Amino acid sequence: MRYQSTTGLDHDQIRELVARVHQLVHSRQPPVGRPPLLGLYRQVQLTLVLLRQNLSQTVAADWFGVSQPTVSRVFRRITPLIEQALCLHTPPLPxxxxxxxxxxxxxxxxxxxxxxxxxxxxxxxxxxxxxxxxxxxxxxxxxxxxxxxxxxxxxxxxxxxxxxxxxxxxxxxxxxxxxxxxxxxxxxxxxxxxxxxxxxxxxxxxxxxxxxxxxxxxxxxxxxxxxxxxxxxxxLAELPDIIRIVATLEYYRLGWQPL
Structure with a gap:
C-alpha cells in the first residue's frame, strides 16, 4: 500500500500513531476474549483510509477482508483514540x-x-x-x-x-x-x-x-x-467530532510538535 497517498500519513507517522494508540488501549485494560480479526496496526490503517478516501464501509470491508459491521466497529473505536493520541499536536492558540x-x-x-x-x-x-x-x-x-x-x-x-x-x-x-x-x-x-x-x-x-x-x-x-x-x-451529530479529528491528523501530518 502506498501509505502517504492512501492514508495521508507516511510509514513512520503511522507507526508512531499506532504506538501511541497501543499505549492508550493497554493502559485501560488488558485484552480479553478472542483476538480481533484485524490487529491494531490494520485497525488504525483502516480508519485512516476511511477518513482519507471517504470509502463506503462495504468497499473498505472488501479491501481489508472483513465484514461491514466490523469496519463500523473499528472506525467508531479507533477515531476517538487517534484524537487522544495526537491531541498535543494541535497548535496552541493564541x-x-x-x-x-x-x-x-x-x-x-x-x-x-x-x-x-x-x-x-x-x-x-x-x-x-x-x-x-x-x-x-x-x-x-x-x-x-x-x-x-x-x-x-x-x-x-x-x-x-x-x-x-x-x-x-x-x-x-x-x-x-x-x-x-x-x-x-x-x-x-x-x-x-x-x-x-x-x-x-x-x-x-x-x-x-x-x-x-x-x-x-x-x-x-x-x-x-x-x-x-x-x-x-x-x-450529522457526529460530524463536528470528525472535523476535529481530521484537523488533528492534518496538524500531525504537517509536523506540529507538542510544546
Missing part, C-alpha cells in the same frame, strides 16, 4: 499566532440534504453542509479549524462565533470581502458613485489577492481528507 500574519477563510463541509436541517443549505454554494472557519500562515500551513456552524451562516458571523474577533491586536488577520464588519483586513469595495476602483485601491486589492492563495491551499490540503470534501454520509 501562542501559535504570536508574531504571525494570519489568513482566514471559510469552507463548506458537504453533507447532502438532511430532513429537518434546512438551515444547513448554503445559497452561495448551492449545497447543504456545515461551515468552518480556517486560519493559515502566509506559506499555507494550517493553524486552526474552528467548530462548525450551520451552512447558511455568513462568514462575518462565523468569524465572530469562532472567537477570531478577539485575536491579539498584534496578529493581523487577512480575509476576503465576506469579512466586512470584522477586524480582518480585507479588499476594498468600489467607492460610492464610482464604477471602478481608484489606483490606490487596485494596488491594495492586488496585494491581498497575491497572498490569499495560502489559506486556499491550506483548505485544499485539509480537504484531501475526502470525508470532508466528497460528501459526509454518517450521522
Amino acid at each position: 501562542a501559535a499566532l504570536t508574531g504571525r500574519v494570519v489568513l482566514v477563510d471559510g469552507t463548506l463541509i458537504p453533507t447532502g440534504n438532511r430532513a429537518g436541517h434546512k438551515h444547513n443549505y448554503n445559497g452561495k454554494r448551492h449545497k447543504a453542509g456545515l461551515g468552518v472557519q480556517v486560519l493559515a500562515t502566509l506559506d499555507g500551513v494550517l493553524l486552526d479549524v474552528a467548530a462548525p456552524v450551520a451552512g447558511r451562516t455568513h462568514d462575518r458571523l462565523a468569524f465572530t462565533e469562532a472567537g477570531y474577533d478577539t485575536l491579539p491586536a498584534d496578529t493581523p488577520t487577512i480575509g476576503d470581502l465576506g469579512y466586512q464588519g470584522t477586524p480582518a483586513i480585507r479588499p476594498r469595495r468600489k467607492r460610492p458613485g464610482h464604477k471602478t476602483h481608484t489606483p490606490e485601491d487596485e494596488v491594495w486589492n492586488t496585494g491581498i489577492k497575491q497572498i490569499r492563495w495560502a489559506v486556499e491551499q491550506a483548505i485544499s490540503h485539509l480537504k484531501n481528507w475526502k470525508i470532508l470534501a466528497t460528501g459526509y454520509r454518517a450521522r
Whole structure:
C-alpha cells in the first residue's frame, strides 16, 4: 500500500500513531476474549483510509477482508483514540499566532440534504453542509479549524462565533470581502458613485489577492481528507467530532510538535 497517498500519513507517522494508540488501549485494560480479526496496526490503517478516501464501509470491508459491521466497529473505536493520541499536536492558540500574519477563510463541509436541517443549505454554494472557519500562515500551513456552524451562516458571523474577533491586536488577520464588519483586513469595495476602483485601491486589492492563495491551499490540503470534501454520509451529530479529528491528523501530518 502506498501509505502517504492512501492514508495521508507516511510509514513512520503511522507507526508512531499506532504506538501511541497501543499505549492508550493497554493502559485501560488488558485484552480479553478472542483476538480481533484485524490487529491494531490494520485497525488504525483502516480508519485512516476511511477518513482519507471517504470509502463506503462495504468497499473498505472488501479491501481489508472483513465484514461491514466490523469496519463500523473499528472506525467508531479507533477515531476517538487517534484524537487522544495526537491531541498535543494541535497548535496552541493564541501562542501559535504570536508574531504571525494570519489568513482566514471559510469552507463548506458537504453533507447532502438532511430532513429537518434546512438551515444547513448554503445559497452561495448551492449545497447543504456545515461551515468552518480556517486560519493559515502566509506559506499555507494550517493553524486552526474552528467548530462548525450551520451552512447558511455568513462568514462575518462565523468569524465572530469562532472567537477570531478577539485575536491579539498584534496578529493581523487577512480575509476576503465576506469579512466586512470584522477586524480582518480585507479588499476594498468600489467607492460610492464610482464604477471602478481608484489606483490606490487596485494596488491594495492586488496585494491581498497575491497572498490569499495560502489559506486556499491550506483548505485544499485539509480537504484531501475526502470525508470532508466528497460528501459526509454518517450521522450529522457526529460530524463536528470528525472535523476535529481530521484537523488533528492534518496538524500531525504537517509536523506540529507538542510544546
